[in-house]
Amino acid sequence: KAGVTQTPRYLIKTRGQQVTLSCSPISGHRSVSWYQQTPGQGLQFLFEYFSETQRNKGNFPGRFSGRQFSNSRSEMNVSTLELGDSALYLCASSLVQGLTTDTQYFGPGTRLTVL
């Protein structure tokens, strides 16, 4: 079974631009979560989607948004990019939503650099 895939793997943007990252979960998984990883803040939860609905959200500004499609694929968007948005963005999928016993499987991440 194919793992979680994320595209693109690397992105370079300039301040003020916007960016869209894509995540395809493992086949059959219906929940997708997004995390931001930076050297200073570590791994921080962005949001979780299940059945095309945002079920849970972390403490990030409204510039960060996401959506999920009927095939469970998810996208996240960051508008008006800031230098501090440079990070590795990780997507994780799991079978069900909101069940913390369920294992989250992570993709390889998208490395975003904001200049």
Place this chain on the structure above:
Amino acid sequence: AQSVTQLGSHVSVSEGALVLLRCNYSSSVPPYLFWYVQYPNQGLQLLLKYTTGATLVKGINGFEAEFKKSETSFHLTKPSAHMSDAAEYFCALGGGGSQGNLIFGKGTKLSVKP
């Protein structure tokens, strides 16, 4: 509030030596705990998880962890380190209730000396 603390941002061991990575948690609900490993330029790979039941959990690559409620700890061990174990290790706590998010510790970078 739920939180995870990993003691030691860097740990260095010799090949063949015991690996011990420390994790303490704080949770107001029964904790579900995970250890993930991250190799350079890669995502996170699950090593093992504790939900309920047996407190000694065995994972992949010879790692194991013991859940100790009285000490609010979930330390990761491996009897004999290999060079291939060099990576960053993250302890994570299930968000609890209906929240499916993971709360991560800051990570511990493991170096293995030949």
